[in-house]
Amino acid sequence: MPEAFSESACGPAPYRTMQPSDSMPDTVAAKLSVQELSAWYGEKQVLIRVSLDIPERQVTAIIGPSGCGKSTLIRCFNRMHELVPAAKHRGSIQLDGEDIYANGVDPVLIRRRIGMVFQKPNPFPMMSIRDNVLAGLRLTSTRRADTDAIVERALQQAALWSEVKDRLGEPGTGLSGGQQQRLCIARALAVEPDVLLMDEPCSALDPIATTRIEDLLTTLRERYTIIIVTHNMQQAARVSQKTAFLLQGELVEFTETDALFTKPKDKRTEDYVTGKFG
Amino acid sequence: MSVVDPPRNSSRISGRPPSRALERAFRGLCLFAALLPVLVLAVLLFDVVRTGLGRIDVQFLTSFPSRRPQTAGILAGAVGSVWLVGLTAAIAVPVGVGTAVYLEEYARRGRLATLIEINISNLAGVPSIIYGLLGLELFVRALSMGRSLLAGALTLALLVLPIIIMATREALRTVPLALREAGLALGATQWQVVRQVVLPMAVPGVLTGSILAISRAIGEAAPLVVLGALTYVDFLPDGVTSPFSALPIQIFNWTSRPQAGFAVNAAAGIIVLMVTLLMLNGAAIITRNRMQKRLGR
Numbered sequence: 001m002p003e004a005f006s007e008s009a010c011g012p013a014p015y016r017t018m019q020p021s022d023s024m025p026d027t028v029a030a031k032l033s034v035q036e037l038s039a040w041y042g043e044k045q046v047l048i049r050v051s052l053d054i055p056e057r058q059v060t061a062i063i064g065p066s067g068c069g070k071s072t073l074i075r076c077f078n079r080m081h082e083l084v085p086a087a088k089h090r091g092s093i094q095l096d097g098e099d100i101y102a103n104g105v106d107p108v109l110i111r112r113r114i115g116m117v118f119q120k121p122n123p124f125p126m127m128s129i130r131d132n133v134l135a136g137l138r139l140t141s142t143r144r145a146d147t148d149a150i151v152e153r154a155l156q157q158a159a160l161w162s163e164v165k166d167r168l169g170e171p172g173t174g175l176s177g178g179q180q181q182r183l184c185i186a187r188a189l190a191v192e193p194d195v196l197l198m199d200e201p202c203s204a205l206d207p208i209a210t211t212r213i214e215d216l217l218t219t220l221r222e223r224y225t226i227i228i229v230t231h232n233m234q235q236a237a238r239v240s241q242k243t244a245f246l247l248q249g250e251l252v253e254f255t256e257t258d259a260l261f262t263k264p265k266d267k268r269t270e271d272y273v274t275g276k277f278g
Numbered sequence: 279m280s281v282v283d284p285p286r287n288s289s290r291i292s293g294r295p296p297s298r299a300l301e302r303a304f305r306g307l308c309l310f311a312a313l314l315p316v317l318v319l320a321v322l323l324f325d326v327v328r329t330g331l332g333r334i335d336v337q338f339l340t341s342f343p344s345r346r347p348q349t350a351g352i353l354a355g356a357v358g359s360v361w362l363v364g365l366t367a368a369i370a371v372p373v374g375v376g377t378a379v380y381l382e383e384y385a386r387r388g389r390l391a392t393l394i395e396i397n398i399s400n401l402a403g404v405p406s407i408i409y410g411l412l413g414l415e416l417f418v419r420a421l422s423m424g425r426s427l428l429a430g431a432l433t434l435a436l437l438v439l440p441i442i443i444m445a446t447r448e449a450l451r452t453v454p455l456a457l458r459e460a461g462l463a464l465g466a467t468q469w470q471v472v473r474q475v476v477l478p479m480a481v482p483g484v485l486t487g488s489i490l491a492i493s494r495a496i497g498e499a500a501p502l503v504v505l506g507a508l509t510y511v512d513f514l515p516d517g518v519t520s521p522f523s524a525l526p527i528q529i530f531n532w533t534s535r536p537q538a539g540f541a542v543n544a545a546a547g548i549i550v551l552m553v554t555l556l557m558l559n560g561a562a563i564i565t566r567n568r569m570q571k572r573l574g575r
């Protein structure tokens with residue numbers, strides 16, 4: 001890691017120069033602002049002073065080779081990282097200008113504002129499709145009168161409604177892999193979060209199911225700030241407006257997706273996006 | 279690789295074949311070892327059934343103990359056992375499940391957790407008669423519960439607690455991390471996830487463990503003898519403070535009588551106990567399979 005540091009110390013580090021206002025439309029504000037974030041598992045450091053501003057209502061992709069710290073990074077965003085025994089972090093993350101790691105901030109409340117979709121679809125096996133969508137409300141004992149409307153809205157948003165509307169009582173695990181993943185998206189949306197984190201949501205899915213989820217992201221970004229981890233660069237190029245390239249725990253480059261893939265500033269980004277490694 | 283016979287050829291399929299006869303002999307030995315206990319049990323069971331089956335009738339099931347074997351029955355013992363086991367389960371299941379949840383879901387790997395764990399595995403190995411002594415000192419005398427159902431049930435609860443704890447922990451461990459994370463990521467607290475996601479999925483395992491524990495409690499005589507369960511009871515328990523008898527105690531008492539008629543009674547009592555146990559175990563297996571199917575596993 002020391003070489004990487006000295007390298008970015010010589011030239012202007014690409015991410016340091018990024019300001020929220022830089023080359024962004026006026027309407028876009030930073031939803032999540034990450035400053036100098038480092039993270040460890042025990043003694044092992046897996047994120048090294050990562051700083052980036054995630055724009056509101058856009059899709060931000062995080063790419064990088066396996067093990068570079070992508071999952072760790074987004075798990076810091078919803079305070080899931082701290083659930084791992086011996087996990088540590090330093091630095092700050094602000095959601096709408098509010099430090100989510102400040103004293104007295106309840107991680108549970110942060111997670112209701114920042115939803116998460118996992119790599120492998122993980123619907124609750126003993127719950128019906130309907131109950132899965134409502135799981136966030138049920139688990140937190142949130143009483144709502146309009147549950148039917150919530151279920152329909154969330155499933156509509158996840159583009160699953162037409163496929164399951166006649167069998168809402170059936171178990172969620174009976175659906176196909178792609179449908180299960182959209183059910184998990186609906187489950188996350190039913191809690192009405194602001195931000196949706198997706199950790200390689202398509203890596204367990206076939207190409208058709210993948211396309212459906214990618215299409216879905218385009219409509220979801222009108223209402224939600226989406227951060228998607230992917231090791232598939234084509235996917236990042238297709239769905240995201242901005243892309244961050246992470247390498248061995250370090251943020252190498254973070255810029256407009258088009259720019260990152262067509263004229264990367266950093267040699268390592270270029271090597272990665274042209275397939276020289278990864 | 280043997281030192282005496284270094285392999286000349288790197289290929290494993292060439293060379294002298296391993297001794298088939300030795301393998302066959304070993305397999306035979308293993309089969310014999312597996313069959314032996316089953317065989318012994320079958321002989322014992324056959325003997326018991328032959329002696330006792332004819333004795334089981336309405337009179338036997340509904341009579342109190344008597345000096346004459348023909349008029350004696352298991353009513354007091356059977357009803358006492360039902361009370362005892364019900365109470366034991368009511369005490370041991372909540373405490374056992376609670377302990378398991380604490381150890382699996384909350385305890386950091388620290389001194390306290392290690393201490394509790396060591397104690398539980400030690401408890402599982404303690405002879406049941408020791409529990410009887412403990413119960414006698416602690417519940418009957420120190421806590422002045424007397425020779426009551428409650429003292430008996432508390433003693434048996436201690437005895438079966440390790441079974442329930444271990445079965446529950448096993449069941450909790452099979453719940454995938456992905457589901458716990460799914461719940462937490464939705465903004466649920468850990469307790470909400472444990473109660474509504476993890477525990478429901480662990481129910482089959484908890485149930486199996488509980489029924490195994492209950493079967494163990496039903497069959498125990500030694501701790502109850504020490505505790506002072508009665509052998510001659512001509513009333514039914516009317517509450518947890520009542521003195522009591524239990525089926526194994528009744529059987530134990532009959533086997534120690536000289537008259538041949540009581541040996542027949544004992545055999546009949548054993549059959550009743552055995553059938554109850556088999557039914558309980560059968561129920562445990564059926565429930566577990568049903569629930570596992572429902573959980574899609």
Ligand SMILES: Nc1ncnc2c1ncn2[C@@H]1O[C@H](COP(=O)(O)OP(=O)(O)O)[C@@H](O)[C@H]1O
Pocket residue numbers: 041046064065066067068069070071072073084
């Ligand atoms: N729970 C954990 N305990 C210890 N090390 C971990 C844990 N999770 C991930 N790591 C390590 O942290 C590094 C980054 O992992 P991760 O964030 O999962 O990378 P990515 O998602 O980019 O593949 C890897 O070297 C991985 O081995």
Ligand SMILES: [Mg+2]
Pocket residue numbers: 070071072199
């Ligand atoms: Mg990952």
